[in-house]
Amino acid sequence: MxxxxxxxxxxxxxxxxxxxxxxxxxxxxxxxxxxxxxxxxxxxxxxxxxxxxPAVTKRVKAAIEETDQVGVGIGPLEIELARKIVQHIPSGDKALLCNSGSEATYHAIRLSRAVTGRSKVIKFQGCYHGFHDALAMNVITPKEKLGQRDPLSAGSHSAVLADTFVCEFNNLDEVTQVFEKNPEQIAAVILEPIPHNIGCVMPRQEFLEGLRALTQKHGTILIFDEVITGFRHSLGGYQKICGVTPDLTTLGKAIANGYPIAALAGRRDLMDRFNTRTGGDVFWAGTFNGHPVGAAAALATIEVLEKxxxxxxxxxxxxxxxxxxxxxxxxxxxxxxxxxxxxxxxxxxxxxxxxxxxxxxxxxxxxxxxxxxxxxxxxxxxxxxxxxxxxxxxxxxxxxxxxxxxxxxxxxxxxxx
Ligand SMILES: Cc1ncc(COP(=O)(O)O)c(C=O)c1O
Missing domain, CATH: 3.90.1150.10 (Aspartate Aminotransferase, domain 1)
Incomplete structure (x- = not known):
């Protein structure tokens, strides 16, 4: 202390x-x-x-005997891991690596704003997506604040908070109303397909399908935050189980059994907007992105989960x-x-x-x-x-x-x- x-x-x-x-x-x-x-x-x-x-420890040890972070070009572990993510995650045509779930959801929101040219997003009461201003609100909200914006942090930017709408999970009517009141303004809808940050609240299948249909109708990006559900519930995340395919997916936690690595995966046309590609205009960078320790741990973890x-x-x-x-x-x-x-x-x-x-x-x-x-x-x-x-x-x-x-x-x- x-x-x-x-x-x-x-x-x-x-x-x-x-x-x-x-x-x-x-x-x-x-x-x-x-x-x-x-x-x-x-x-x-x-x-x-x-x-x-032991399988993870062995792969990590082997990786650090070879190299630490070099930070130019791409290493074989990063290529292999992206290939595995794309192979398993239904919505993932391409993937990029970062270090935490918060980074992945931050990039997912910014990419959604870039491709739609809109600023507003919808999240759900009870879901947590990381520490940044656009999403760090309304998780375990006290009763007296329900229905209002409930930021997790002092110092959050008021204009950023104001661009996030918070809806009730499993309530498609409420989401429909927000779309109707804000035509052509919603860049993204983000959710934990199972809100595990409040334990386990199961989604209604019609809710998930309804969100898919609504976002398609309004030209809005649907983001499944599978930082908890991804790899834990299935190699393909909960999207593989429910059969609803989002546009973007964020991954972390169980992907590497305790080592720090996370990912954003998604549709080819969306992912190709990142400036890792020549001509891309959405910024993606990080000194430790694709670190061999996390990538090796993830590959060993996925290998066990593939059984x-x-x-x-x-x-x-x-x-x-x-x-x-x-x-x-x-x-x-x-x-x-x-x-x-x-x-x-x-x-x-x-x-x-x-x-x-x-x-x-x-x-x-x-x-x-x-x-x-x-x-x-x-x-x-x-x-x-x-x-x-x-x-x-x-x-x-x-x-x-x-x-x-x-x-x-x-x-x-x-x-x-
Ligand atoms: C669903 C979900 N998304 C994102 C995050 C943020 O991940 P991180 O803590 O790695 O930044 C968490 C963390 O608990 C999470 O549960």
Whole structure:
């Protein structure tokens, strides 16, 4: 705290108990005091194979034996990774690499503004897309601010904020109205196809299809932010599962199992506007873009995920966890909604159904946090923060799930008393 404001390097890491992780391996991480935690937080999403996965570590070591960043031309790892992204992501004719999800969504918005010649964008209440002014607003909004712009940061530029409209997720009528009131002004619609930044709110298929049709009709760019869902739910992202193909896709997190790399992929004519190509007029640059460490980690991660049994296992483990949690909450007579998709899961303490962020005001936040704090004290790490999701990895075992369910049962028993 003396040298680092608040003692953390990313704001949501400031939770009690304050931990100093010193080692992470497989499904576990270890605190400085020697405590071992079964990790369901998964660093907000990257380690889909499990921490420090041997195949990833080996590829990274091999890469750094060869080179660090040179920063001219292109390396073989970057070419191979772009080829893999384009092969797997339905909307990706071409891809460019950067370092974080925030960079990818920033570029996606600017590209959309350039190709449409318009300035306004639509995002959805409950979705998070990174730290920049155009999108850093209205994630977990307090009740009194719902329906207003709720910037995440002081110092956000008012003109930039004013150009972003915030709509309710799964509410196509509201989006249609914004289009009607702002003809030929909307450059982009951006969404997490599953809003995982508020846990797991499933999209209605008609909503996703409706957004595709509306954006096509109005000449607006549709951006799927698959920074969480990409590679985690399928190699082709959620777009492959739902069959709705956006114009641009942002990727990060699970693509490289814990190493910093991200990407923007999209339609050829759009991606060709970047000035990486002669004549391109949309700026794309970054000293560390396409760094061999991230690219090597991503290639090793994708290779493991390309085995069909990888996603089968993640989905089976997720189903087992959700079934166990449903059995516990119903046997204990607790009002709860066990939510999730594939390897993502969480228990909301509320009545369903859940269609959008607004429904989540019914979640008992105090109970949610206390339940997780007690699990943490039993060595099971689920981030003790309201609405945050849990992640399974390929390193979690059936036995880990069973042990977790036993602990959840015991904690709920304690809390019910
Ligand atoms: C859906 C989504 N998009 C973008 C981002 C921003 O990514 P980064 O933190 O790598 O900048 C996040 C981060 O949590 C995210 O969840």
């Amino acid at each position: 003396e040298f680092i404001p608040g003692g953390v390097n990313s704001s949501l890491r400031a939770v009690e108990p304050r931990l100093v992780p010193v080692r992470a391996e497989g499904a576990y991480f270890y605190d400085m005091d020697g405590t071992r935690y079964l990790d369901y937080h998964g660093a907000f999403g990257p380690p889909i194979l499990g921490h420090s996965h 069909p049994e990888s996603h089968q296992y993640l989905f089976q483990l997720g189903d087992r966890m959700r079934a166990g949690l449903r059995e516990i909450t119903s046997r204990r007579g607790l009002t709860a909604e066990v939510a999730g998709f594939g390897s993502v899961f969480l228990t909301y303490f509320m009545e369903g159904p859940i269609r959008s962020f607004t429904d989540l005001y019914r979640n008992d936040a105090a109970f949610f946090i206390e339940y997780r704090r007690r699990l943490v004290s039993r060595g099971i790490f689920k981030l003790p923060m309201n609405l945050k999701r849990n992640h399974l990895s390929l390193s979690h075992t059936q036995a880990d799930v069973d042990r977790t369910l036993e602990a959840c049962d015991a904690v709920i028993g304690e809390l019910k008393k």
